[in-house]
Amino acid sequence: MNRNYILLTVLMLVLAVGTLFLTTDDEPKQIAPEELLQEIIQPTRYVTTDQVAKMIIQGDPSLLMVDVRSADEYNEYALPGSVNIPLEELLNEGNMGYFGVPGVKVVFISNDDIRADQTWVLTKRLGVDGTYVMKGGLNCWMQTIIEPSQPDADAPSVDHALYAFRKGAQIYFTGAESATTDDGNVEVQVRRREKTNVAAGGC
Amino acid sequence: MGPLIPNGVIGGGWDFVIAILLGVAFGFVLEASGFSSSRNLAGVFYGYNFVVLRVFFTALIVAMVGLLYFDYVGWLNLSQIFILPTFLTPMIVGGVIMGVGFVLGGFCPGTSFTGIAIGKLDALFFTIGLYLGIFGFSLAYPLFEDFFTSGDMGNVTLMEITGLPAPYFAVAFTVVALAAFWGTMFVEKRVRKNMKQYKF
Numbered sequence: 216m217n218r219n220y221i222l223l224t225v226l227m228l229v230l231a232v233g234t235l236f237l238t239t240d241d242e243p244k245q246i247a248p249e250e251l252l253q254e255i256i257q258p259t260r261y262v263t264t265d266q267v268a269k270m271i272i273q274g275d276p277s278l279l280m281v282d283v284r285s286a287d288e289y290n291e292y293a294l295p296g297s298v299n300i301p302l303e304e305l306l307n308e309g310n311m312g313y314f315g316v317p318g319v320k321v322v323f324i325s326n327d328d329i330r331a332d333q334t335w336v337l338t339k340r341l342g343v344d345g346t347y348v349m350k351g352g353l354n355c356w357m358q359t360i361i362e363p364s365q366p367d368a369d370a371p372s373v374d375h376a377l378y379a380f381r382k383g384a385q386i387y388f389t390g391a392e393s394a395t396t397d398d399g400n401v402e403v404q405v406r407r408r409e410k411t412n413v414a415a416g417g418c
Numbered sequence: 419m420g421p422l423i424p425n426g427v428i429g430g431g432w433d434f435v436i437a438i439l440l441g442v443a444f445g446f447v448l449e450a451s452g453f454s455s456s457r458n459l460a461g462v463f464y465g466y467n468f469v470v471l472r473v474f475f476t477a478l479i480v481a482m483v484g485l486l487y488f489d490y491v492g493w494l495n496l497s498q499i500f501i502l503p504t505f506l507t508p509m510i511v512g513g514v515i516m517g518v519g520f521v522l523g524g525f526c527p528g529t530s531f532t533g534i535a536i537g538k539l540d541a542l543f544f545t546i547g548l549y550l551g552i553f554g555f556s557l558a559y560p561l562f563e564d565f566f567t568s569g570d571m572g573n574v575t576l577m578e579i580t581g582l583p584a585p586y587f588a589v590a591f592t593v594v595a596l597a598a599f600w601g602t603m604f605v606e607k608r609v610r611k612n613m614k615q616y617k618f
Contacts, residue, residue: 227479231589
């Protein structure tokens with residue numbers, strides 16, 4: 216009996232049996248479809264432009280803005296501090312490393328919230344937590360932060376506080392001159408119910 | 419990474435270069451394994467020399483097991499490789515014809531060229547016959563065409579037909595092959611004992 220033959224036979228057998236233990240999972244790890252659907256119908260993934268603006272202004276270190284538009288659009292205009300990862304390149308090597316970092320809130324930004332939503336679904340499907348979508352995208356950003364509209368004089372005070380914040384944010388982001396305070400012009404008209412002398416209702 | 423050309427790792431023009439290199443290597447291994455001798459080759463049918471079985475079975479199981487490992491470590495994507503379409507009945511008939519030609523002529527197409535390379539006359543005549551056969555078949559092709567293309571099963575694999583994972587087949591083939599190696603060794607010894615003289 217040739218010893219080499221025995222050795223080679225054993226080697227070949229071991230290698231062949233070894234293939235039984237190779238786990239070939241080409242499919243990336245995914246969450247269950249039911250779970251994904253549950254997540255999709257929840258509005259909790261949305262953050263408002265005001266929340267984003269506030270976090271930027273406060274320099275919140277847990278915020279990571281990911282701009283999912285094309286590089287051209289990103290170069291034209293982007294939020295300060297945002298990272299450009301176009302949707303098509305999301306799954307490229309290295310890009311997934313941005314997501315799923317504990318304590319980091321990833322906010323997806325696009326022109327509206329469709330592309331950002333698509334990106335969010337993709338990352339969610341891959342089982343990444345802590346990703347959000349900026350509601351309304353950059354269009355909404357323009358309407359609310361860059362050019363906020365003044366609320367009606369008789370709007371609730373919350374709206375005025377929000378407007379004040381937005382004006383401040385506008386100054387922060389655009390460098391617009393602080394508008395000459397025309398607070399004096401805001402006159403809250405208190406409408407009192409006219410007293411009726413005649414008792415209403417029958418008696 | 420692989421397959422190299424479809425994945426654009428190397429350009430499409432390289433396929434001829436690779437084909438030539440592989441062809442040279444294949445011819446060399448055939449000749450080095452003693453396949454240029456029709457006595458060696460025909461020995462598998464008479465039981466005195468099973469080198470054909472050993473060489474081809476070795477190539478088969480090494481390639482099969484190796485590819486599974488290549489796929490595992492990511493050097494080759496097995497889902498991208500070309501799979502020859504299966505025409506079941508024509509392939510069985512073709513196999514029988516090839517086997518008859520093998521035992522009659524003492525060569526298979528590839529080995530006949532290695533025989534020519536070392537100057538064997540029988541290999542030369544075999545090759546002439548080979549080309550005559552190809553020529554005849556080409557002329558008569560319209561007669562065979564229906565049969566030739568019948569039973570098309572597409573690019574199927576054993577895994578798709580049986581639903582079993584590839585490693586099962588790898589292990590099964592390896593066990594069968596290794597058993598055949600050792601089994602034929604004993605057959606060879608017995609048959610050779612009764613032979614007077616055996617020259618290559």
